[in-house]
Amino acid sequence: MITLTSAEENYLKAIYHLSDGGKKGVSTNDVSAEMKTKPASVSDMLRKLGEKDVIEYRKYYGLHITEEGKKLALQTIRKHRLWEVFLVEKLKFSWDEVNEVADELSHVKSKVLIQRLDEYLGFPKFDPHGDPIPDEYGDVRARPRQLLNELDLGSTGQIVAVKDSSPAFLRYLDKVGAYIGARIKVMDKTEFDGSVEILVDNKKSIFMSKDVAGNILVMV
Amino acid sequence: MITLTSAEENYLKAIYHLSDGGKKGVSTNDVSAEMKTKPASVSDMLRKLGEKDVIEYRKYYGLHITEEGKKLALQTIRKHRLWEVFLVEKLKFSWDEVNEVADELSHVKSKVLIQRLDEYLGFPKFDPHGDPIPDEYGDVRARPRQLLNELDLGSTGQIVAVKDSSPAFLRYLDKVGAYIGARIKVMDKTEFDGSVEILVDNKKSIFMSKDVAGNILVMV
DNA sequence: TTTATGATTTAGGGTAGGCTAAAAATAAAA
DNA sequence: TTTTATTTTTAGCCTACCCTAAATCATAAA
Ligand SMILES: [Mn+2]
Ligand SMILES: [Mn+2]
Ligand SMILES: [Mn+2]
Ligand SMILES: [Mn+2]
Numbered sequence: 001m002i003t004l005t006s007a008e009e010n011y012l013k014a015i016y017h018l019s020d021g022g023k024k025g026v027s028t029n030d031v032s033a034e035m036k037t038k039p040a041s042v043s044d045m046l047r048k049l050g051e052k053d054v055i056e057y058r059k060y061y062g063l064h065i066t067e068e069g070k071k072l073a074l075q076t077i078r079k080h081r082l083w084e085v086f087l088v089e090k091l092k093f094s095w096d097e098v099n100e101v102a103d104e105l106s107h108v109k110s111k112v113l114i115q116r117l118d119e120y121l122g123f124p125k126f127d128p129h130g131d132p133i134p135d136e137y138g139d140v141r142a143r144p145r146q147l148l149n150e151l152d153l154g155s156t157g158q159i160v161a162v163k164d165s166s167p168a169f170l171r172y173l174d175k176v177g178a179y180i181g182a183r184i185k186v187m188d189k190t191e192f193d194g195s196v197e198i199l200v201d202n203k204k205s206i207f208m209s210k211d212v213a214g215n216i217l218v219m220v
Numbered sequence: 221m222i223t224l225t226s227a228e229e230n231y232l233k234a235i236y237h238l239s240d241g242g243k244k245g246v247s248t249n250d251v252s253a254e255m256k257t258k259p260a261s262v263s264d265m266l267r268k269l270g271e272k273d274v275i276e277y278r279k280y281y282g283l284h285i286t287e288e289g290k291k292l293a294l295q296t297i298r299k300h301r302l303w304e305v306f307l308v309e310k311l312k313f314s315w316d317e318v319n320e321v322a323d324e325l326s327h328v329k330s331k332v333l334i335q336r337l338d339e340y341l342g343f344p345k346f347d348p349h350g351d352p353i354p355d356e357y358g359d360v361r362a363r364p365r366q367l368l369n370e371l372d373l374g375s376t377g378q379i380v381a382v383k384d385s386s387p388a389f390l391r392y393l394d395k396v397g398a399y400i401g402a403r404i405k406v407m408d409k410t411e412f413d414g415s416v417e418i419l420v421d422n423k424k425s426i427f428m429s430k431d432v433a434g435n436i437l438v439m440v
Numbered sequence: 441t442t443t444a445t446g447a448t449t450t451a452g453g454g455t456a457g458g459c460t461a462a463a464a465a466t467a468a469a470a
Numbered sequence: 471t472t473t474t475a476t477t478t479t480t481a482g483c484c485t486a487c488c489c490t491a492a493a494t495c496a497t498a499a500a
Contacts, residue, residue, distance in 0.1 A: 248479085
């Protein structure tokens with residue numbers, strides 16, 4: 001059985017995201033930027049992850065995540081997202097404050113803890129940011145999504161995720177009245193600057209710049 | 221502001237318990253036995269804790285916990301016991317399985333997390349083993365307790381804690397039908413071997429050896 | 441095809457937290 | 471009071487994870 005330290009879990013999760021779920025190769029500098037550690041530290045960690053066979057690492061040529069690595073990364077993501085659900089649904093955290101705490105919680109070593117937590121939360125399929133929660137075998141049911149700025153005039157849907165989940169952006173959304181789960185309809189599109197006007201829950205009208213709309217994923 | 225690492229928190233909590241809440245001095249070997257680390261490692265840690273002024277440490281003569289140390293230890297104990305309540309009340313763990321997981325959870329660094337957890341649990345005053353949960357200022361409201369084997373014939377009370385909280389003992393209690401919170405009455409005492417017969421919740425009659433009864437604390 | 445640039449790795453060092461073996465101090469026994 | 475036994479500390483070593491500075495490799499430019 002492969003076991004990873006907390007640091008190794010964090011690196012592997014970052015690598016999984018950077019590789020787009022295993023589709024792309026990843027460079028040392030990519031990981032360095034994502035993890036906010038120096039390239040020299042990354043080289044050392046990649047050697048270790050390579051020895052544990054969760055990545056395939058060729059010196060000077062970057063890495064590819066392995067099937068085993070994907071499985072472990074998805075388990076870590078599962079734990080992280082379940083704790084995010086707990087923090088928002090049960091402890092009333094707002095969705096822009098949960099990331100760091102969920103990261104720490106997700107490293108607690110106990111299989112049964114995660115099973116019970118999942119059950120307690122009612123087996124949620126998505127986290128507070130709309131990202132899918134893998135099941136205990138690593139399977140993910142992703143919903144078809146489109147960027148809000150690419151929707152046609154008059155089309156309807158439901159906000160399911162955000163690309164940029166920085167606290168600043170999440171707070172902005174809260175302020176204007178948008179949220180994960182909101183049902184929306186595209187009321188107007190300005191070709192000139194790409195801005196859109198949407199109706200939220202058939203009630204509230206919101207204007208959004210192209211940049212903002214391009215960070216919002218909608219299930220149609 | 222003094223900040224402690226997870227390891228330092230664990231040592232300090234152990235020292236707090238060994239010193240009976242600050243009443244007694246503690247030796248290197250005491251700590252070594254409790255923490256299951258070697259005396260050499262303990263010496264090193266005691267030096268560090270001394271430098272952080274959470275203990276007063278004299279080489280070769282052991283240590284005393286300081287007022288600051290007591291406060292910090294009580295905060296760690298508070299976190300540990302709140303997580304134990306969460307695991308038992310919400311995630312349906314049994315009381316003999318929660319210690320290790322609660323230990324890991326209690327090291328997550330977030331003040332607001334503990335406040336919200338406390339609120340979510342309804343500000344519990346006691347953990348699943350009947351031990352009191354300090355408030356955020358370190359104040360503890362302890363209930364007057366007596367050992368079950370020292371109760372007089374015919375006296376009544378409620379089981380509030382166990383001295384020995386080993387999984388084996390806790391499972392034994394579960395099996396015979398005793399539990400924290402149970403209302404009991406002493407029906408018979410055998411002078412010869414110190415064994416007792418108690419009535420639980422006015423229903424079930426249980427025979428107990430002196431050893432077992434001497435591990436059970438009762439609020440009279 | 442040679443050179444320059446940028447990416448990456450290696451070398452060496454720091455802190456935290458363990459360990460063993462040996463030395464030193466204290467406490468107990470003779 | 472001297473010797474012995476026990477406790478505690480020191481010295482030196484190890485792993486994990488991070489760093490800076492220097493060396494090395496790959497590749498883009500000349
Ligand atoms: Mn997150
Ligand atoms: Mn998330
Ligand atoms: Mn406990
Ligand atoms: Mn407890």
